[in-house]
Amino acid sequence: MSDPTATLAKLLGASSIDDHEEVLKAANAAIxxxxxxxxxxxxxxxxxxxxxxxxxxxxxxxxxxxxxxESQASLEKAYALYKTGQHDEADKALRSGGSSSSRALxxxxxxxxxxxxxxxxxxxxxxxxxxxxxxxxxxxxxxxxNRLATHAQLEWSGAGGVLSEAQKQPSREDxxxxxxxxxxxxxxxxxxxxxxxxxxxxxxxxxxxxxxxxTSDEKKAELLPIIIQHAxxxxxxxxxxxxxxxxxxxxxxxxxxxxxxxVASNNQVAIGDSSDAKNxxxxxxxxxxxxxxxxAGNDKLFEYQAAALRRNxxxxxxxxxxxxxxxxxxxxxxxxxxxxxxxxxAAASPASAxxxxxxxxxxxxxxxxxxxxxxxxxxxxxxxxRPTDIGLLLTIIQLYVQTSNPGPALDLLDAFLKRLDAxxxxxHEDVRFAPGLVAVAVALYRLQGRQAAIRxxxxxxxxxxxxxxxxxAATSSALLREAGVELLKSSDPAHVxxxxxxxxxxxxxxxxxxxKDSNPxxxxxxxxxxxxxxxxKVEPYLxxxxxxxxxxxxxADIESLLSAGVATVPTHHSTTTTTSSASASKKRGAAAAxxxxxxxxxxxxKRRIRYPKGFHPGDPGNAKPDPERWLPLRDRSTxxxxxxxxxxxAQESTQGGAVARDSKxxxxxxxxxxxAGHVKVETGAAAGGAGGGAGKGKKKKGKK
Numbered sequence: 133m134s135d136p137t138a139t140l141a142k143l144l145g146a147s148s149i150d151d152h153e154e155v156l157k158a159a160n161a162a163i164x165x166x167x168x169x170x171x172x173x174x175x176x177x178x179x180x181x182x183x184x185x186x187x188x189x190x191x192x193x194x195x196x197x198x199x200x201x202e203s204q205a206s207l208e209k210a211y212a213l214y215k216t217g218q219h220d221e222a223d224k225a226l227r228s229g230g231s232s233s234s235r236a237l238x239x240x241x242x243x244x245x246x247x248x249x250x251x252x253x254x255x256x257x258x259x260x261x262x263x264x265x266x267x268x269x270x271x272x273x274x275x276x277x278n279r280l281a282t283h284a285q286l287e288w289s290g291a292g293g294v295l296s297e298a299q300k301q302p303s304r305e306d307x308x309x310x311x312x313x314x315x316x317x318x319x320x321x322x323x324x325x326x327x328x329x330x331x332x333x334x335x336x337x338x339x340x341x342x343x344x345x346x347t348s349d350e351k352k353a354e355l356l357p358i359i360i361q362h363a364x365x366x367x368x369x370x371x372x373x374x375x376x377x378x379x380x381x382x383x384x385x386x387x388x389x390x391x392x393x394x395v396a397s398n399n400q401v402a403i404g405d406s407s408d409a410k411n412x413x414x415x416x417x418x419x420x421x422x423x424x425x426x427x428a429g430n431d432k433l434f435e436y437q438a439a440a441l442r443r444n445x446x447x448x449x450x451x452x453x454x455x456x457x458x459x460x461x462x463x464x465x466x467x468x469x470x471x472x473x474x475x476x477x478a479a480a481s482p483a484s485a486x487x488x489x490x491x492x493x494x495x496x497x498x499x500x501x502x503x504x505x506x507x508x509x510x511x512x513x514x515x516x517x518r519p520t521d522i523g524l525l526l527t528i529i530q531l532y533v534q535t536s537n538p539g540p541a542l543d544l545l546d547a548f549l550k551r552l553d554a555x556x557x558x559x560h561e562d563v564r565f566a567p568g569l570v571a572v573a574v575a576l577y578r579l580q581g582r583q584a585a586i587r588x589x590x591x592x593x594x595x596x597x598x599x600x601x602x603x604x605a606a607t608s609s610a611l612l613r614e615a616g617v618e619l620l621k622s623s624d625p626a627h628v629x630x631x632x633x634x635x636x637x638x639x640x641x642x643x644x645x646x647x648k649d650s651n652p653x654x655x656x657x658x659x660x661x662x663x664x665x666x667x668x669k670v671e672p673y674l675x676x677x678x679x680x681x682x683x684x685x686x687x688a689d690i691e692s693l694l695s696a697g698v699a700t701v702p703t704h705h706s707t708t709t710t711t712s713s714a715s716a717s718k719k720r721g722a723a724a725a726x727x728x729x730x731x732x733x734x735x736x737x738k739r740r741i742r743y744p745k746g747f748h749p750g751d752p753g754n755a756k757p758d759p760e761r762w763l764p765l766r767d768r769s770t771x772x773x774x775x776x777x778x779x780x781x782a783q784e785s786t787q788g789g790a791v792a793r794d795s796k797x798x799x800x801x802x803x804x805x806x807x808a809g810h811v812k813v814e815t816g817a818a819a820g821g822a823g824g825g826a827g828k829g830k831k832k833k834g835k836k
Contacts, residue, residue, distance in 0.1 A: 156180040174201050178208050187212040203228075210240055217430040219248040235261070246282060249435060251289055255282045273309065280306065280315035287322030288436050290485075293609050302332065310339035314358055321361070326369050333362040356387055360396050367403050379403045390431040397421070398441055414451035421448060439486045446493045455497045462494035463518075470520045483522060483563040491523020507531055515544070519551060522569070529572065542576040549573070565596040567611040587622050590615035594634045612638055616657050632661030639673075652676075 159177035163170050174197040181190040190212045194202055202209060206225055213222035222244050226237055242257035258279040265272055283299060286292050292300070300323065302316035317332035337358050340351060359382055366375035379400055387393040401420050421444065427433060433441070449458045469487045498514055499507035508531050515524055525548055532541035552564035563569075570593045577585045594615040597608040612634050619631035635657035656677060659670040743749065744757050760768045 152180045152183040156184070169198070169200065171197070171201055171204060175205055175208075178205055182208060182212060185215075187215045191216070207234075207236060207240065210237075210244070214240065214244050214247065215430050217247075217432065219244050223248075242278070246278070246285070247430060249285075249289065251282055251285045252291060252294060255279065255286060255294075258282055273311075276305075277309075277311045277315060280312055280319065284315055284318035284322055285434070287319055288434075292323065307332075307335055308339075310336040310343065310354070310358070313339060314361070317361065317365075321365060326365050330362065330365050330369065333358055333365060337362070352386065353388065356382065356396075357392055360392065360399060363403060364399055367399075372403070375403050390427050391433050391437075394427060394433065394441070395437065398444060402444065414448055418448040418452055421445065435486075439489075443489055443493065446490075450493070450496055450501060455500050459494055459497040462490045462497065465490055466494065466518060466521055466523075470518075483566045483569075488523035488526070488568075491518075491521045491525075492527050493523075494521075495524050495527040504531065504535055508535075519548070522563070522566075526568075526572065529576070538576055538579045542580065545569075545573055545576060561596065565593045567593075567608050570611060587619055587624075587627055590618050591627060591630045594619070594630055598633060598637045609638065609641070613651075613653060613657075616654075616661075620657060620660060628661060631657065635661055652678075 156177060159173050159180060162173035163177065166173065174193065178190050178193050178197075178201070181187075181193060190208065194205055194209050194212070206228060210222045210225035213219075213225055223241075226241055226244070238257055238261060242254050242261070245251070245254040245257065258275055262272070262275050262279060283292075283295055286295060287300075300319065302313075302320075306312040306316045313332050313336035317329045317336060320326070320329035320332060337355060340346070340354050340358065343351065346354065359378060363375045363378040363382070366372075366378060382396055382400070384393060384396060384400070387396055398421065401417055432438070446458050446462065466487060469484075495507075495511045495514070499510040502510065508528065511524065511528060515521065515528060518524060525544065528544060529541040532538060532544075549564060549569070552560050570589060573589050574586050577583075577589070593608075594612055597612060600608075616631045616634035616638070619627040619634065622628060622631075635654050638651060638654035639658050655673045659673055659677065662669045744761065747757065760770075765771055766773075
């Protein structure tokens with residue numbers, strides 16, 4: 133019988149990538165035939181198991197072999213732990229190997245950091261590997277692909293500020309392979325540049341279909357992620373028809389990767405619902421969404437992907453009227469995030485996008501999808517129980533603004549910010565000056581015209597973020613730019629100094645401050661802030677600014693305009709009505725300051741004379757105006773009342789004549805002119821004067 137160890141060595145010498153089963157059989161036979169420990173055979177068995185994707189078996193084989201093999205196969209153990217999703221244990225295995233300077237270990241360390249969502253560390257490792265290009269043939273292309281994927285993940289996780297502008301823009305070399313074109317498109321999607329992403333995805337699809345190095349099955353497998361991503365981009369661009377047609381071309385059973393299949397299933401439900409909203413049944417949609425593949429181990433989705441799927445699930449639950457269940461689930465997560473012991477990670481921070489979105493969903497469940505004042509009545513008491521719920525607070529502010537009542541919204545936000553100012557908990561200072569909260573405060577202050585409050589808030593936020601490290605401050609670069617621009621408009625020297633410090637921080641965070649690649653707005657702001665106080669500080673940046681001659685090169689010639697004079701519009705006196713802006717105004721214009729020789733206003737309009745009815749000036753046959761035209765109608769001589777009583781009163785009345793009197797013992801009755809009636813007037817004696825005849829003919833009444 134031949135020696136198993138010699139057979140194993142002979143087999144390894146002639147082995148290829150297709151005979152790992154034979155290598156495993158030979159390694160097992162050599163281990164079984166060995167009287168003592170055969171470390172080489174055990175190591176070979178572990179490698180064969182890894183080649184066969186039997187990672188759990190490889191870990192058991194390493195554990196059974198003892199410490200000798202574990203120290204020798206630290207790379208294999210770390211790789212098996214990485215493939216099973218045990219990223220922390222994989223890091224420990226790499227550090228215990230003692231050969232962290234090995235290029236293979238750095239490759240694996242970068243991949244572990246990528247899957248553990250430590251994207252900044254992964255980007256740094258890939259940059260080092262790309263700089264020290266002393267690897268094997270073809271490794272350079274793999275490093276470039278992984279580096280672009282890491283940059284896209286940095287953008288999606290909100291840490292894209294650590295990348296320079298040159299790293300964000302796709303280069304010509306990135307368009308030569310479909311993998312690099314696809315990853316560049318992912319970076320554009322994360323930044324919101326969807327039009328460019330659509331072009332890059334089409335380029336990646338064309339390159340993949342034209343590739344001669346791939347078989348038809350391999351092309352089909354590589355095209356699926358590209359098509360799924362392109363359908364998503366088209367849906368975001370509002371091209372629902374094209375997105376639905378592209379999504380229908382995807383066959384879910386053909387997708388072998390579990391994460392890709394889960395994303396495709398979610399997008400199929402979402403795009404199908406948006407294209408056929410009339411026939412949308414939330415219960416059927418929920419059933420389709422729940423049939424997605426369950427992910428575990430290294431196949432888990434990234435956090436931003438899992439968060440999107442959770443939000444979609446809660447949205448479907450709300451449409452299915454499952455309000456109580458949604459409220460319980462979201463409230464539990466929100467309360468856990470407010471506990472400092474349970475919110476150690478950035479994803480669990482109360483200011484994270486995930487927790488804030490859960491606050492909005494919880495508010496919708498509490499209000500049972502109502503809006504306006506009805507929703508405010510339901511969710512305002514919840515804010516007292518969860519005062520640190522940013523999502524709930526922003527929802528209430530939005531509802532107040534929609535009902536045209538921003539005053540209470542600003543009061544709530546001010547009270548929330550004061551609580552954060554008084555809090556001493558770790559991380560609350562970052563929450564207090566979160567760019568989103570500062571933007572909301574500035575918007576509400578602007579509605580009330582409180583310019584001083586806006587500048588004070590921006591000055592405090594700028595001071596806070598300038599004190600952070602370069603990586604932390606990179607996430608708030610947009611806030612720092614807006615704060616610097618607003619503070620530079622102030623006449624307060626303290627605000628101008630704060631603006632200068634803000635722009636100085638932005639310029640210094642650039643890789644080459646005085647170069648053309650730096651932020652021109654930050655350089656211009658720095659020069660404007662220190663031009664009158666510290667010329668030596670701004671002098672190195674003057675050359676990078678656009679010259680004034682270039683800025684005004686296309687402007688009008690002011691001297692020629694002045695020499696030509698100012699054009700005037702001639703004045704026309706006309707009785708026709710115009711539609712010009714001057715004549716359309718209902719307000720009377722100011723009196724003209726210039727007068728002509730006659731002393732009249734040059735621009736005054738002559739008032740039209742109103743003539744009596746039937747009178748035409750210049751006509752010799754004109755009748756004389758009626759002299760009674762100013763009297764009331766009933767006082768004119770031509771007045772003829774209607775009816776018998778009216779005619780009788782008219783006969784008795786005389787215009788301008790004596791008034792008939794009817795004297796009686798108790799007084800007189802006066803007829804009014806024109807037959808308007810009569811009035812009784814008592815005589816002097818009847819009126820109760822000083823004479824003694826007031827009581828004649830009357831009996832005094834006594835007391836009863």
